[in-house]
Amino acid sequence: MTVTIREIAKHAGVSRGTVDRVLNDRPGVKPEVRDRILEIVNELNYVPNIAAKALAYQKKPVTFGIVMPPKDIRFFESIRSGITSAAEELKDLGVRLEYRYVDNKRPEEGAGAIHELVEAGVSGIMFSVMDDELIRESIDAAAQKNVPVVTFNSDVEGSKRVCFVGQDLHKSGVVAAGLMNRVLPAEAKVIIVTGSLKFHAHRSRVEGFKQGLANSGSRLQVARVIEGFDRYEDTFALLNQTLSEHTDISGIYMATGDIAACLEVIKLQRLEGKLRVICNDLMPEAEHGLRERIIDFTIVQNPERQGYLSLRLLFDLVFAGKQPETEHYFTETHIYIPESL
Amino acid sequence: MTVTIREIAKHAGVSRGTVDRVLNDRPGVKPEVRDRILEIVNELNYVPNIAAKALAYQKKPVTFGIVMPPKDIRFFESIRSGITSAAEELKDLGVRLEYRYVDNKRPEEGAGAIHELVEAGVSGIMFSVMDDELIRESIDAAAQKNVPVVTFNSDVEGSKRVCFVGQDLHKSGVVAAGLMNRVLPAEAKVIIVTGSLKFHAHRSRVEGFKQGLANSGSRLQVARVIEGFDRYEDTFALLNQTLSEHTDISGIYMATGDIAACLEVIKLQRLEGKLRVICNDLMPEAEHGLRERIIDFTIVQNPERQGYLSLRLLFDLVFAGKQPETEHYFTETHIYIPESL
DNA sequence: ATGAAAGCGCTAACAT
DNA sequence: ATGTTAGCGCTTTCAT
Numbered sequence: 001m002t003v004t005i006r007e008i009a010k011h012a013g014v015s016r017g018t019v020d021r022v023l024n025d026r027p028g029v030k031p032e033v034r035d036r037i038l039e040i041v042n043e044l045n046y047v048p049n050i051a052a053k054a055l056a057y058q059k060k061p062v063t064f065g066i067v068m069p070p071k072d073i074r075f076f077e078s079i080r081s082g083i084t085s086a087a088e089e090l091k092d093l094g095v096r097l098e099y100r101y102v103d104n105k106r107p108e109e110g111a112g113a114i115h116e117l118v119e120a121g122v123s124g125i126m127f128s129v130m131d132d133e134l135i136r137e138s139i140d141a142a143a144q145k146n147v148p149v150v151t152f153n154s155d156v157e158g159s160k161r162v163c164f165v166g167q168d169l170h171k172s173g174v175v176a177a178g179l180m181n182r183v184l185p186a187e188a189k190v191i192i193v194t195g196s197l198k199f200h201a202h203r204s205r206v207e208g209f210k211q212g213l214a215n216s217g218s219r220l221q222v223a224r225v226i227e228g229f230d231r232y233e234d235t236f237a238l239l240n241q242t243l244s245e246h247t248d249i250s251g252i253y254m255a256t257g258d259i260a261a262c263l264e265v266i267k268l269q270r271l272e273g274k275l276r277v278i279c280n281d282l283m284p285e286a287e288h289g290l291r292e293r294i295i296d297f298t299i300v301q302n303p304e305r306q307g308y309l310s311l312r313l314l315f316d317l318v319f320a321g322k323q324p325e326t327e328h329y330f331t332e333t334h335i336y337i338p339e340s341l
Numbered sequence: 342m343t344v345t346i347r348e349i350a351k352h353a354g355v356s357r358g359t360v361d362r363v364l365n366d367r368p369g370v371k372p373e374v375r376d377r378i379l380e381i382v383n384e385l386n387y388v389p390n391i392a393a394k395a396l397a398y399q400k401k402p403v404t405f406g407i408v409m410p411p412k413d414i415r416f417f418e419s420i421r422s423g424i425t426s427a428a429e430e431l432k433d434l435g436v437r438l439e440y441r442y443v444d445n446k447r448p449e450e451g452a453g454a455i456h457e458l459v460e461a462g463v464s465g466i467m468f469s470v471m472d473d474e475l476i477r478e479s480i481d482a483a484a485q486k487n488v489p490v491v492t493f494n495s496d497v498e499g500s501k502r503v504c505f506v507g508q509d510l511h512k513s514g515v516v517a518a519g520l521m522n523r524v525l526p527a528e529a530k531v532i533i534v535t536g537s538l539k540f541h542a543h544r545s546r547v548e549g550f551k552q553g554l555a556n557s558g559s560r561l562q563v564a565r566v567i568e569g570f571d572r573y574e575d576t577f578a579l580l581n582q583t584l585s586e587h588t589d590i591s592g593i594y595m596a597t598g599d600i601a602a603c604l605e606v607i608k609l610q611r612l613e614g615k616l617r618v619i620c621n622d623l624m625p626e627a628e629h630g631l632r633e634r635i636i637d638f639t640i641v642q643n644p645e646r647q648g649y650l651s652l653r654l655l656f657d658l659v660f661a662g663k664q665p666e667t668e669h670y671f672t673e674t675h676i677y678i679p680e681s682l
Numbered sequence: 683a684t685g686a687a688a689g690c691g692c693t694a695a696c697a698t
Numbered sequence: 699a700t701g702t703t704a705g706c707g708c709t710t711t712c713a714t
Contacts, residue, residue: 004707015685020709028683050433051395052707058392058690059709089430092391092661094690171681178680182524182637212680296523320433335676339519339553340512345691356701361693369699393691399706400693435706 003046011040023048050319054093063096064314065117065125067110070101074283075303076128079153082307083126090315098122107132114138118147124314127161128153135159148317152310153303154201155328162317165310167301168330169201173208174215175333176253176278179297181218183251183276189223190251190276191242193262195230205255205280223249228257235261243269254279263289282336290338302331344387352381364389391660395434404437405655406458406466408451411442415624416644417469420494423648424467431656439463448473455479459488465655466490472497489658493651494644495542496669503658506651508642509671510542514549515556516674517594517619520638522559524592524617530564531592531617532583534603536571546596546621564590569598576602584610595620604630623677631679643672 005023009016014033021029022037029037040046066083068076087097098117102109110129115138117125125142127149129135136159139149143160155164180190192209195202206225213220223246228235235258243249243265252275254262259279266272277295279286281303289295309329316322346364350357355374362370363378370378381387407424409417428438439458443450451470456479458466466483468490470476477500480490484501496505521531533550536543547566554561564587569576576599584590584606593616595603600620607613618636620627622644630636650670657663 002707006707016708017686017710018684021684024709030683033683049396049399049707051392051399051435052690053709054392055390055396055690055692055706056708056710058390094392175678175680178678182678216680332675333681334673335678335681337516337519337523337676339516339557340674340676343691346693347691357692358694358702359700362700365693371699374699390691393706394693396690396706396708397692397694 002049003044004049005046008037008040008044008046011044012037048320050093053319057094061094061096062123062318063098063121064311064318065098065100065113065120065122066127067100067102067113067117067125068128069104073104075281076153078282078303079128079307082304082309083311084307085304086308086311086315090311093315093319095315102129104130107134111135111138114142114149118142118145122147123318125149126310126314127151127156129156130154131156148314150310150314150324152306163313163324163327163329165306165313165329166331167306168333169204170208170211171330171333172280172299172301173205173210173253173255174212175299175335176205176255176280176297177209177212177218177220178216179278179299179335180220180251180253180276181213181216183296184220185250186219187221188250189221189246189248190253191223191239191246191249192225192253192255193228193235193239193257194225195256196227197225202256209253209255220251228261230257232258232261236265239265240268243271249275251276252278256280259283259285259289259295263292263294266294287341290336290341293338296337298336300334300336302334305331343390344385345390346387349378349381349385349387352385353378389661391434394660398435402435402437403464403659404439404462405652405659406439406441406454406461406463407468408441408443408454408458408466409469410445414445416622417494419623419644420469420648423645423650424652425648426645427649427652427656431652434656434660436656443470445471448475452476452479455483455490459483459486463488464659467651467655468492468497468502469494470497471495476500489655491651491655491665493647504654504665504668504670506647506654506670507672508647509674510545511549511552512671512674513621513640513642514546514551514594514596515553516640516676517546517596517621517638518550518553518559518561519557520619520640520676521561521592521594521617522554522557524637525561526591528560528562529591530562530587530589531594532564532580532587532590533566533594533596534569534576534580534598535566536597537568538566543597550594550596561592569602571598573599573602577606580606581609584612590616592617593619597621600624600626600630600636604633604635607635628682631677631682634679637678639677641675641677643675646672 005016005019009019022034100113102113111134135156139159139161142149149161151161152165192206194206197203226238272294278297279295280299282300286298313324346357346360350360363375441454443454452475476497480500480502483490490502492502493506533547535547538544567579613635619638620636621640623641627639654665
């Protein structure tokens with residue numbers, strides 16, 4: 001027999017309305033009554049019926065806000081598709097989505113979006129904008145008003161977000177090292193391309209790679225780490241120069257940075273097939289590089305799943321009161337070669 | 342405004358009960374009325390509300406039957422975990438599961454299970470038992486009685502199952518070839534281990550592998566294809582013999598077969614690290630081989646997803662009347678190395 | 683502070 | 699053959 005609100009009410013000798021008030025933290029119940037009801041709820045192991053809840057909410061659908069970089073950022077496409085498929089499943093349960101696209105470089109936009117959404121009465125927020133003090137405050141303010149925030153893809157550490165869903169950057173570096181080990185001879189030299197070592201996110205992959213080499217007792221050498229600052233020109237110039245100067249390089253790990261620039265340099269120097277190249281993610285340039293057989297492997301961390309899971313976690317929290325089981329949800333690491341496309 | 346049954350009824354000038362009868366193919370409606378209602382349903386683009394449906398079904402929960410090999414078959418563990426997580430999501434919508442574990446080698450058990458489940462009144466069946474005439478008949482009989490069957494992991498071709506969810510065996514072979522190409526020198530020799538070339542499923546991977554080599558213009562040579570009939574002894578003996586006779590082999594593709602046997606032979610001949618070994622799936626032996634660095638890669642096709650998707654498809658079909666979009670759903674192909682575990 | 687009752691959209695049992 | 703109505707479990711509004 002499933003326990004319903006009616007049951008609880010009967011046991012407590014009150015009306016269902018009162019039980020509902022208690023369960024949803026609404027005011028207007030004497031503390032002692034509230035306590036007694038909560039006790040019974042626990043004792044009887046009451047679990048709300050989602051279908052009934054969804055049906056009752058029909059008039060005033062539950063809305064979740066989503067704050068992320070603009071649509072034209074290709075990287076977020078697959079995350080969006082994951083969100084969409086979760087939304088598809090939850091549509092039947094009356095869940096609506098409200099997107100806010102903000103500039104990653106302007107924390108005030110992200111913070112503003114959160115504020116707006118909270119004012120608009122959303123029941124939860126998915127958030128993916130680069131870490132910043134303004135944003136942290138904004139998330140905490142939302143938490144204060146009982147609007148849970150789930151960060152995805154990039155975390156806002158130290159904030160009161162309920163959890164983070166994203167990649168394990170360190171691990172992707174370790175995996176890249178593992179691959180290099182398998183495709184290169186023992187003492188080969190490789191270089192790493194990253195955005196900027198100042199950023200934790202960029203550094204993680206580089207560190208993972210180095211640690212991966214160390215852990216496996218590899219004798220591969222990292223000849224150089226190039227910081228391209230995610231700009232085409234810088235990446236192109238530095239990589240071009242490095243490869244000209246060091247003709248004994250046999251592998252490149254594109255940890256972060258402009259893949260197109262990397263591909264161009266390789267073509268320019270006619271190194272196609274002579275270098276083993278590993279990059280991350282399945283953006284169009286990476287796919288292109290794979291198909292052209294310039295890139296050997298790309299390491300992907302299930303972005304669809306990131307989107308799907310974030311929304312699902314928010315839903316479970318809001319609808320079923322189910323707290324996330326961990327603070328960090330990492331999506332699985334997968335390796336792609338052209339044949340697996 | 343969402344279109345409800347009430348709306349339809351109003352438009353058609355009938356009662357909601359009648360509309361319900363039409364929508365659920367229940368008897369007792371004049372054909373002309375039925376047609377008119379269906380017309381209106383289409384015109385107004387009616388979509389049933391899942392939450393309401395689930396709530397109404399509360400008394401008599403919808404049950405899906407699952408027929409698969411016994412629990413002790415490790416391979417099905419991850420598929421089961423995928424089923425479980427879908428079931429978790431659907432529990433709130435009143436979905437119940439009824440498992441039947443049957444011997445893969447005894448078609449009559451599988452056929453019997455389907456029959457029983459249909460008699461027991463399940464609303465749909467997930468099925469994974471090896472192809473056979475008896476089974477085909479049983480699936481068709483279920484279809485006749487309006488009980489949809491989704492096959493997963495291994496298909497029952499030619500039957501009236503609504504769709505199949507599983508691996509793309511050919512593709513896994515192609516990917517294996519792609520990997521071999523990258524880790525072995527141009528003219529190296531490899532051998533393939535399979536169960537029996539008589540079985541379509543076993544053959545597919547082997548063919549995929551060969552075709553993968555051909556397509557990429559590889560000069561790798563397949564020195565031999567060994568049929569181990571999925572038995573430890575046969576696999577061990579044949580592989581041991583082959584590797585003794587051909588000392589110029591530099592790679593093994595374990596397409597299908599006993600991985601433990603393969604690992605033993607390699608250890609026996611002290612070939613650890615000298616051979617590049619690629620296998621499939623993430624069973625305990627494969628994991629073990631990966632960690633020991635005897636197996637270089639294992640190719641996995643998302644078994645959790647197979648379980649999850651099969652149940653979800655069944656649900657969508659039964660609850661929302663959503664027909665599967667394709668007859669074959671293939672899960673994604675992923676490559677694992679020890680570092681990605 | 684608490685109770686009673688009217689839905690949310692659909693199903694099923696009962697009436698006509 | 700078709701209409702009516704009482705739930706399914708929860709929320710919310712209106713009484714008390």
